[in-house]
Amino acid sequence: MTNQTRRWVKSSYSGADNGNCVEIAVGETAVPVRDSKRAEQSPVIAFGREAFTAFLGSVTNNR
Template sequence: MSIPPNPPEWVKSSYSGNGGGNCLEFSPSVAVITGRVPVRDSKLSESPILTFGAPQWSSFLTFAKDQS
């Protein structure tokens, strides 16, 4: 399955700021349609898109929240 190169909506991580650093964004609208969560570097919109299954993405979010 391929992810469209320009998904209709990208959502920036709430931890992303204007000061640079490690920031990412994901496309929930594509995730709803495909069951896969596309993720990219928010600073480089033309960067490669990684995709994760919804259960794996959920596990990652749980882990990240537990680290804060």
Template sequence: MSNTGLRWYKSSYSGSDGGNCVEVATEPTAIHIRDSKTADADAPTPHITVAPSAWTAFLAW
């Protein structure tokens, strides 16, 4: 899983203390989601990828 070219954003619900944070990177055909504790700009990090419709349904739920 490569992070090349993805722009990650931290959730607005995440605190500044470095605790439980979720980051997302959006593309027209995919939403990428990762734990910010695993983020490393120089190495691939584990993340999941879902369709925009799945992400929208999750947020609505």
């Protein structure tokens, strides 16, 4: 799937005023992540679902 055909969702923690914005694409086996400021020109990093879930758990628990 390409950047153009993915459905990207901006993180609810991305601040409009600080410019730190990330997006993930939903509905895929892996979890692609990109910089929303660069959108279509942004490199995409894909994480396995298990690794991404562990990452979110760590962030939520301030680890």
